[in-house]
Amino acid sequence: MNTIASAAFINGNLIDLQPINFNHMHLYDKWGNDQEVRHLRHYEFPRSTDEVKERYLNSIKATDKYSFEVVHKKDGVPIGTCNLHEINWVSRTAEIGFFIGERKYWGMGLGTEIASLITSYAFQELNLRKLKAVIYSPNIASQKVFTKLDFHLEATLKGEEYIDGDYIDIHFYVKYRNASEK
Numbered sequence: 001m002n003t004i005a006s007a008a009f010i011n012g013n014l015i016d017l018q019p020i021n022f023n024h025m026h027l028y029d030k031w032g033n034d035q036e037v038r039h040l041r042h043y044e045f046p047r048s049t050d051e052v053k054e055r056y057l058n059s060i061k062a063t064d065k066y067s068f069e070v071v072h073k074k075d076g077v078p079i080g081t082c083n084l085h086e087i088n089w090v091s092r093t094a095e096i097g098f099f100i101g102e103r104k105y106w107g108m109g110l111g112t113e114i115a116s117l118i119t120s121y122a123f124q125e126l127n128l129r130k131l132k133a134v135i136y137s138p139n140i141a142s143q144k145v146f147t148k149l150d151f152h153l154e155a156t157l158k159g160e161e162y163i164d165g166d167y168i169d170i171h172f173y174v175k176y177r178n179a180s181e182k
């Protein structure tokens with residue numbers, strides 16, 4: 001496994017958020033194609049390492065998406081990625097995306113810390129007003145993460161998407177920086 005030498009962009013307790021590392025595209029590809037991970041993220045089609053790299057290269061030029069590599073501090077290894085996407089600089093809104101591709105690191109509180117760090121970054125550093133997490137109904141862990149961070153369920157689309165044999169609901173969890181900014 002690759003070890004990480006560069007300084008953190010955002011320092012956490014158990015994990016750090018660092019810029020996307022183009023030497024780790026094979027890991028991002030492996031994580032994205034993992035069957036359990038991709039069902040929770042609604043990725044039905046296989047992606048090659050080259051395709052993953054191309055997506056990140058395209059997103060470098062975008063001003064509505066910023067991605068990070070998630071690094072486990074103690075072990076010094078990359079374990080996933082997270083991002084802010086669909087950033088609207090006029091409405092000051094964005095959507096959070098995150099996943100831990102190394103499944104042995106699930107259930108340790110790391111997902112909650114990732115979402116907490118990216119939420120603080122969005123509100124405090126980028127001065128955004130409202131954040132959204134779009135979560136498929138079977139994804140209990142993700143719903144727990146955002147509920148713990150005081151996001152609330154603002155809307156549900158019933159039977160909206162077909163995933164692996166079932167039509168599932170999509171939940172929209174949101175958080176406003178200040179209640180007065182709603």
Ligand SMILES: CC(C)(COP(=O)(O)OP(=O)(O)OC[C@H]1O[C@@H](n2cnc3c(N)ncnc32)[C@H](O)[C@@H]1OP(=O)(O)O)[C@@H](O)C(=O)NCCC(=O)NCCS
Nearest residue numbers: 040098099100106107108109110111112140141142144145
């Ligand atoms: C969602 C994800 C990031 C959560 O990360 P995590 O580090 O496992 O989450 P945490 O350890 O912070 O746990 C958050 C809560 O979910 C619970 N939880 C974890 N896995 C769970 C599971 N499979 N089923 C039910 N609850 C679960 C934890 O017990 C915890 O609840 P608690 O605080 O009441 O104890 C991780 O599971 C993941 O990467 N999944 C695949 C991709 C994905 O779903 N991305 C999010 C798309 S919206």
